[in-house]
Amino acid sequence: MESADALSILSAEGFVTPLGPTKPPARRQRDSVDDLFIRLRGGDRGALSRAITLVESAKESDQELASELLDRALPVSGKSVRVGITGSPGVGKSTLIDALGSYVVGRKAHLAVLTVDPSSPSTRGSILGDKSRMATLSAHPNAYIRPSPSGGHLGGVAHQTREAMLLCEAAGFDVIFVETVGVGQSEIDVRDMVDCFLLLALAGAGDELQGIKRGIMEMADVIALTKVDGDNRTRAEVAAGQLERALMLLPADPLGRRASVNLVSAVERKGIGDLWGQIEKYVDEDKAKGRFEWRRGTQAVTWMEDMVHRALIGAWLRRPEVQSATEALSAEVRSGEKTPRRAAIELFAIARSAWL
Amino acid sequence: MESADALSILSAEGFVTPLGPTKPPARRQRDSVDDLFIRLRGGDRGALSRAITLVESAKESDQELASELLDRALPVSGKSVRVGITGSPGVGKSTLIDALGSYVVGRKAHLAVLTVDPSSPSTRGSILGDKSRMATLSAHPNAYIRPSPSGGHLGGVAHQTREAMLLCEAAGFDVIFVETVGVGQSEIDVRDMVDCFLLLALAGAGDELQGIKRGIMEMADVIALTKVDGDNRTRAEVAAGQLERALMLLPADPLGRRASVNLVSAVERKGIGDLWGQIEKYVDEDKAKGRFEWRRGTQAVTWMEDMVHRALIGAWLRRPEVQSATEALSAEVRSGEKTPRRAAIELFAIARSAWL
Numbered sequence: 001m002e003s004a005d006a007l008s009i010l011s012a013e014g015f016v017t018p019l020g021p022t023k024p025p026a027r028r029q030r031d032s033v034d035d036l037f038i039r040l041r042g043g044d045r046g047a048l049s050r051a052i053t054l055v056e057s058a059k060e061s062d063q064e065l066a067s068e069l070l071d072r073a074l075p076v077s078g079k080s081v082r083v084g085i086t087g088s089p090g091v092g093k094s095t096l097i098d099a100l101g102s103y104v105v106g107r108k109a110h111l112a113v114l115t116v117d118p119s120s121p122s123t124r125g126s127i128l129g130d131k132s133r134m135a136t137l138s139a140h141p142n143a144y145i146r147p148s149p150s151g152g153h154l155g156g157v158a159h160q161t162r163e164a165m166l167l168c169e170a171a172g173f174d175v176i177f178v179e180t181v182g183v184g185q186s187e188i189d190v191r192d193m194v195d196c197f198l199l200l201a202l203a204g205a206g207d208e209l210q211g212i213k214r215g216i217m218e219m220a221d222v223i224a225l226t227k228v229d230g231d232n233r234t235r236a237e238v239a240a241g242q243l244e245r246a247l248m249l250l251p252a253d254p255l256g257r258r259a260s261v262n263l264v265s266a267v268e269r270k271g272i273g274d275l276w277g278q279i280e281k282y283v284d285e286d287k288a289k290g291r292f293e294w295r296r297g298t299q300a301v302t303w304m305e306d307m308v309h310r311a312l313i314g315a316w317l318r319r320p321e322v323q324s325a326t327e328a329l330s331a332e333v334r335s336g337e338k339t340p341r342r343a344a345i346e347l348f349a350i351a352r353s354a355w356l
Numbered sequence: 357m358e359s360a361d362a363l364s365i366l367s368a369e370g371f372v373t374p375l376g377p378t379k380p381p382a383r384r385q386r387d388s389v390d391d392l393f394i395r396l397r398g399g400d401r402g403a404l405s406r407a408i409t410l411v412e413s414a415k416e417s418d419q420e421l422a423s424e425l426l427d428r429a430l431p432v433s434g435k436s437v438r439v440g441i442t443g444s445p446g447v448g449k450s451t452l453i454d455a456l457g458s459y460v461v462g463r464k465a466h467l468a469v470l471t472v473d474p475s476s477p478s479t480r481g482s483i484l485g486d487k488s489r490m491a492t493l494s495a496h497p498n499a500y501i502r503p504s505p506s507g508g509h510l511g512g513v514a515h516q517t518r519e520a521m522l523l524c525e526a527a528g529f530d531v532i533f534v535e536t537v538g539v540g541q542s543e544i545d546v547r548d549m550v551d552c553f554l555l556l557a558l559a560g561a562g563d564e565l566q567g568i569k570r571g572i573m574e575m576a577d578v579i580a581l582t583k584v585d586g587d588n589r590t591r592a593e594v595a596a597g598q599l600e601r602a603l604m605l606l607p608a609d610p611l612g613r614r615a616s617v618n619l620v621s622a623v624e625r626k627g628i629g630d631l632w633g634q635i636e637k638y639v640d641e642d643k644a645k646g647r648f649e650w651r652r653g654t655q656a657v658t659w660m661e662d663m664v665h666r667a668l669i670g671a672w673l674r675r676p677e678v679q680s681a682t683e684a685l686s687a688e689v690r691s692g693e694k695t696p697r698r699a700a701i702e703l704f705a706i707a708r709s710a711w712l
Contacts, residue, residue, distance in 0.1 A: 071695060
């Protein structure tokens with residue numbers, strides 16, 4: 001009970017994923033999970049939203065309910081194509097998601113759009129809300145747009161988005177877009193939860209591409225050059241050629257592939273169908289070679305491990321002897337008497353002697 | 357001894373900062389640390405480079421030597437101004453660092469330039485090396501440019517850079533630039549090790565700024581709009597006005613300040629002195645209000661804590677019962693029988709019952 005409280009406090013601070021001991025929920029609550037799940041499966045959007053809110057909750061009392069809901073969702077989840085989308089501000093990410101998403105729902109698919117945004121609360125959300133950003137899509141009956149959870153802590157937001165993804169799949173969505181705003185390590189988190197990672201870039205004024213962060217290109221499975229309309233077309237074609245040559249310098253993936261470069265205009269609705277075709281082709285090849293299933297499994301294991309590590313650090317921080325040693329050593333480090341490395345060695349010696 | 361080996365293996369994998377038990381180094385090695393330190397203090401660049409290589413080492417046998425070297429450096433470190441510099445590719449970061457650095461060394465300061473770059477080995481390093489990127493600066497006798505460590509793991513690279521910073525200070529450098537390439541959470545890591553964080557941005561073709569990631573703006577203490585030359589000037593002035601208005605929407609810092617927006621041209625060498633003046637002003641105000649010292653202390657404590665947490669997870673992963681449970685649960689998670697959340701609860705129960 002005490003450690004459950006501890007974890008709950010830490011999780012409320014966004015530090016650890018709550019991993020309290022399993023406490024059977026009251027009968028009434030269990031009924032409501034059953035009810036929620038049945039309605040979610042029946043296509044009730046309100047139930048889906050409430051279910052996502054439940055798994056996002058940091059409250060200790062919600063943990064077992066959330067776990068049960070996810071246990072029920074698991075066997076009927078996993079059937080979607082999960083697409084991560086990243087791109088720096090200015091590349092036209094919202095417009096592209098609106099156009100690509102509209103294409104997808106136009107083909108009778110059901111699409112959920114989730115966002116991983118660890119920005120601090122003070123600037124959370126765009127000036128326009130998610131629905132205004134994607135006006136066409138948000139008006140479509142087959143699309144569901146869920147704003148980013150307000151978890152604050154990065155790993156927390158990513159976990160919440162993973163779990164929201166399972167619930168969307170249980171609710172029958174067959175395509176999931178997970179958008180990252182590119183802060184902190186959100187690209188890496190999103191790459192680790194999707195089947196295909198789409199990088200958006202923009203042909204700039206010079207001979208270089210705008211908005212491609214170093215290290216990002218090799219994470220991309222499919223690349224789209226955006227705003228390829230009007231005067232921009234020639235420039236984009238030159239940039240695409242350069243980009244393709246640059247990609248040749250990167251190692252191919254295990255199936256011998258390199259990211260395809262696609263020219264798209266969201267405004268003129270050009271290249272959108274071809275872009276979706278490239279995403280489907282990538283996923284189909286992975287499925288044919290067993291790589292799709294392998295990646296899904298690996299992602300789930302990594303996710304489990306990360307949850308445990310976060311809980312572990314939380315538990316460590318609650319130990320009284322760790323607290324007092326940390327306090328004493330912090331004072332020495334703060335005053336410059338001891339290097340952080342030396343203090344860390346001494347602090348870690350507690351773990352070593354006591355319980356490792 | 358066994359856990360020392362374990363930690364050493366983990367650290368070689370870039371997973372944990374090595375925190376092995378202190379093992380007194382052989383006399384001959386200790387002499388060489390003494391010698392290295394004396395030469396480093398005397399301004400020997402070769403000795404500084406070898407010292408940095410030692411603290412970057414993941415070898416268990418180097419850990420105590422590195423700790424001793426840092427212990428000796430600590431009392432004579434901390435005297436520099438530490439400036440973090442970030443900006444997306446295309447904003448002209450290398451050129452700006454070359455120009456700003458040349459201005460700084462021109463004022464008789466000694467400048468060290470370090471880089472935090474967690475990019476994978478396959479694309480590590482720019483096509484041009486660090487010295488070609490900063491041609492003027494690298495030719496100056498008062499400048500020292502150190503390429504990014506090849507640590508691979510992000511936290512590892514950040515720790516190595518922090519320790520390299522202490523050594524540069526002990527070697528007499530009074531200004532340190534820490535550049536981030538903006539991958540993963542490197543901005544956050546760099547913000548946590550400097551006194552002032554400089555964000556570079558570029559006035560784009562439209563009415564929006566290129567290369568400003570969401571969540572980055574509120575981390576900036578000083579902002580520079582780059583390439584403000586020729587035709588670009590008017591556009592940059594408009595963008596600067598917009599940016600200043602946008603900054604008014606963010607909360608001020610505890611001293612009531614908001615990031616200043618500076619127009620600079622590295623090519624025309626314009627605005628560079630004023631930009632440095634803004635950085636000095638920011639740091640001076642912090643020093644006057646005690647915020648400088650407070651931040652340095654807080655950063656050192658966070659650094660210690662992070663080292664311990666990484667070592668802790670490493671030790672956990674070496675426990676046989678954890679390994680076997682992880683293996684069994686991983687299989688269930690991989691096959692989709694169990695949610696990652698449920699498996700994490702079960703795995704964490706081992707820690708709870710055995711040693712928490």
